[in-house]
Amino acid sequence: MSNTDTALELYRLMCEIRAFEEEGERLLRAGRLAGNLHLSLGQEAVAAGVCSALAATDHITTTHRGHGHCVAKGGDPERMFAELFGHADGYSKGRAGSMHIADPDSGILGATAIVGGSFGMAIGAAFGAQVLGTGAVAVAFFGEGASAEGTLHEALNLAALWKLPMVFCCENNQYAEMTHVREHISGSIRAIAAAHDLAAEEIDGNDAVAVREAADAAVARARAGEGPTLLECMTYRWSGHYVGDPESYRDPEEVAAGKAADPIALLGERLAAGGEGERLEEIREAANRRIAEAADRAAGGQPASPDLLLADVYAS
Amino acid sequence: MKELKYWRAINEAMAEEMERDESVVLIGEDVGRPGGPYIATKGLYDRFGPTRVRDTPISESTLIGLATGGSMVGLRVIVEIMFLDFLTLAADQLVNHAAKVRSVSGGAFEVPMVMRTMCGAGKNTGPQHGQSLESWVAHIPGLKVVWPSNPADAKGLLKAAVRDPNPVVFIESLQLWASRGEVPEEETLVPIGAAAVPREGGDVTIVSWGGATPRALEAAEALDSRGVDAEVVDLRSLAPLDEETILGSVAKTGRLVVVHDAVRPFGGGAEIAALVAERRFDHLKAPVRRVTSQFAPVPFPPQLEDAYYPGTNDVVDACLASVGEAAAR
Numbered sequence: 079m080s081n082t083d084t085a086l087e088l089y090r091l092m093c094e095i096r097a098f099e100e101e102g103e104r105l106l107r108a109g110r111l112a113g114n115l116h117l118s119l120g121q122e123a124v125a126a127g128v129c130s131a132l133a134a135t136d137h138i139t140t141t142h143r144g145h146g147h148c149v150a151k152g153g154d155p156e157r158m159f160a161e162l163f164g165h166a167d168g169y170s171k172g173r174a175g176s177m178h179i180a181d182p183d184s185g186i187l188g189a190t191a192i193v194g195g196s197f198g199m200a201i202g203a204a205f206g207a208q209v210l211g212t213g214a215v216a217v218a219f220f221g222e223g224a225s226a227e228g229t230l231h232e233a234l235n236l237a238a239l240w241k242l243p244m245v246f247c248c249e250n251n252q253y254a255e256m257t258h259v260r261e262h263i264s265g266s267i268r269a270i271a272a273a274h275d276l277a278a279e280e281i282d283g284n285d286a287v288a289v290r291e292a293a294d295a296a297v298a299r300a301r302a303g304e305g306p307t308l309l310e311c312m313t314y315r316w317s318g319h320y321v322g323d324p325e326s327y328r329d330p331e332e333v334a335a336g337k338a339a340d341p342i343a344l345l346g347e348r349l350a351a352g353g354e355g356e357r358l359e360e361i362r363e364a365a366n367r368r369i370a371e372a373a374d375r376a377a378g379g380q381p382a383s384p385d386l387l388l389a390d391v392y393a394s
Numbered sequence: 395m396k397e398l399k400y401w402r403a404i405n406e407a408m409a410e411e412m413e414r415d416e417s418v419v420l421i422g423e424d425v426g427r428p429g430g431p432y433i434a435t436k437g438l439y440d441r442f443g444p445t446r447v448r449d450t451p452i453s454e455s456t457l458i459g460l461a462t463g464g465s466m467v468g469l470r471v472i473v474e475i476m477f478l479d480f481l482t483l484a485a486d487q488l489v490n491h492a493a494k495v496r497s498v499s500g501g502a503f504e505v506p507m508v509m510r511t512m513c514g515a516g517k518n519t520g521p522q523h524g525q526s527l528e529s530w531v532a533h534i535p536g537l538k539v540v541w542p543s544n545p546a547d548a549k550g551l552l553k554a555a556v557r558d559p560n561p562v563v564f565i566e567s568l569q570l571w572a573s574r575g576e577v578p579e580e581e582t583l584v585p586i587g588a589a590a591v592p593r594e595g596g597d598v599t600i601v602s603w604g605g606a607t608p609r610a611l612e613a614a615e616a617l618d619s620r621g622v623d624a625e626v627v628d629l630r631s632l633a634p635l636d637e638e639t640i641l642g643s644v645a646k647t648g649r650l651v652v653v654h655d656a657v658r659p660f661g662g663g664a665e666i667a668a669l670v671a672e673r674r675f676d677h678l679k680a681p682v683r684r685v686t687s688q689f690a691p692v693p694f695p696p697q698l699e700d701a702y703y704p705g706t707n708d709v710v711d712a713c714l715a716s717v718g719e720a721a722a723r
């Protein structure tokens with residue numbers, strides 16, 4: 079792929095993620111979804127940049143704020159929406175909801191609603207890849223808030239010790255729920271990784287191309303058996319912690335400044351300057367259409383029935 | 395048949411399964427070259443090599459994560475968590491993750507892992523190495539829980555656990571570690587979810603599992619000399635629970651005594667008593683009795699352990715009370 083093709087692909091992925099999140103928000107506000115939604119608006123460059131560097135056979139684990147990662151990794155938006163609706167066509171047959179997308183076909187091991195819970199399965203998949211010699215890489219997405227959980231330290235130590243084919247991708251969106259990172263984290267997340275001898279890098283998380291380049295290098299290192307890398311992608315959470323969060327804890331001016339660094343607009347400007355301007359509109363519209371159609375089809379599905387409750391608890 | 399010690403039966407089960415299936419790997423603290431803190435993994439590192447037998451850092455949570463993720467992508471991971479008490483550090487990965495994977499993925503992922511772990515009850519291990527926490531895990535949909543009481547079951551259940559497509563918690567008893575028993579020469583799998591009836595009798599049913607079962611059997615012998623014919627049901631699996639064997643036995647005897655080393659409130663005995671009350675109430679000739687440890691942290695010195703755990707005499711007394719005789723003491 080040429081650099082331009084890669085950038086256009088990143089643009090497309092980001093547009094799909096944004097459309098997914100906006101559609102989800104719209105549905106929730108319209109009272110059509112139960113439960114909570116944690117949106118990744120403004121963070122699309124991280125999901126697109128990292129997931130586009132992976133093959134379908136590579137694995138990711140993600141978090142409560144994971145729709146973007148799943149869309150970018152090849153999850154089917156229709157089945158994702160079906161899950162949000164609580165419909166039987168959802169990835170969990172409509173039982174588990176927005177924070178629980180898992181799909182072997184696209185390499186999504188799972189999202190988790192437990193902060194700091196995403197490292198375990200990822201490190202296990204990387205271990206499996208190493209033992210079985212499959213060449214697959216595993217990426218654990220996590221928020222900066224999760225770096226205060228002990229699980230990160232355990233996983234960094236072990237992944238580095240065993241040179242596991244793994245990438246730790248921290249999405250530093252400045253907030254953990256209602257609290258700014260400076261009130262939670264002493265020192266830097268990269269320094270934690272460095273202490274365990276991981277290669278660690280800070281990246282402009284709103285620059286999809288920069289994220290992609292860093293991810294390419296980290297994935298190549300992992301595949302070559304050179305061990306794990308930690309990428310700290312600096313970005314900003316545009317929406318509240320959840321849809322409906324009153325956001326009394328932050329200044330609207332700060333939010334406006336955060337939104338000024340719009341990853342889609344940034345890449346769009348760059349592509350336009352390179353003469354690709356007229357394709358952008360078309361890509362955006364196709365993305366919006368794809369997502370809207372997926373949501374529509376999902377809306378027409380069957381609500382999960384109670385006889386699904388006991389299905390899939392055990393394998394036989 | 396051949397005679398094996400309990401730990402050796404566990405060791406043989408792992409060796410045979412690793413020999414049979416290359417996807418079986420073993421991880422844990424000191425399980426490699428040292429052969430395990432209690433030598434359960436002796437010889438496996440030399441035989442199967444460092445890729446498949448791996449010493450790990452002391453990171454229980456991540457060990458369960460390794461086992462979960464590895465088992466989702468094609469391995470069958472046996473992970474040793476040194477003591478059942480250390481489950482507390484790994485509970486998130488086991489309870490919130492491993493146990494949920496299959497359901498959350500709509501049945502698309504399976505987690506064929508085994509968490510082997512030691513219960514130190516009765517061996518002077520104290521409050522943080524001696525707890526019997528089996529009901530914590532048996533309470534979680536998606537987990538299977540087994541606890542063998544003798545070498546043959548240890549071997550056959552562990553082999554079955556390795557082949558099971560679900561996460562299995564395999565509890566081992568330190569108090570049985572050096573006990574000996576007959577084990578079949580030929581390959582034998584003990585089905586998960588099937589209780590054993592090591593002693594048949596018509597007067598009272600004693601239900602027990604793990605390290606408590608030898609005391610239940612001793613009690614049955616002692617009762618025999620008092621003219622009471624006790625049946626012993628050794629659960630072997632707590633999840634899934636072999637309800638039919640329990641209910642069948644109580645239908646026959648009309649009396650139930652449950653014996654366990656875990657504390658009483660919300661313990662396995664409560665579950666079994668409720669099961670029988672719901673489904674065989676009309677058959678009961680006497681109140682159900684539970685013989686358990688005391689509701690206190692596990693003590694370490696022998697004289698306090700004797701006072702803390704249900705002993706053979708306590709089981710005898712409960713059975714005699716159940717059949718309406720005065721207690722022996």
Ligand SMILES: Cc1ncc(C[n+]2csc(CCOP(=O)(O)OP(=O)(O)O)c2C)c(N)n1
Nearest residue numbers: 143191192193221222223224251253254255
């Ligand atoms: C173990 C655990 N503790 C607390 C919570 C509640 N909680 C949900 S999201 C969140 C903040 C997470 O922040 P971060 O990791 O930075 O991710 P972000 O929300 O910014 O994507 C908290 C505390 C939880 N879900 N799990």
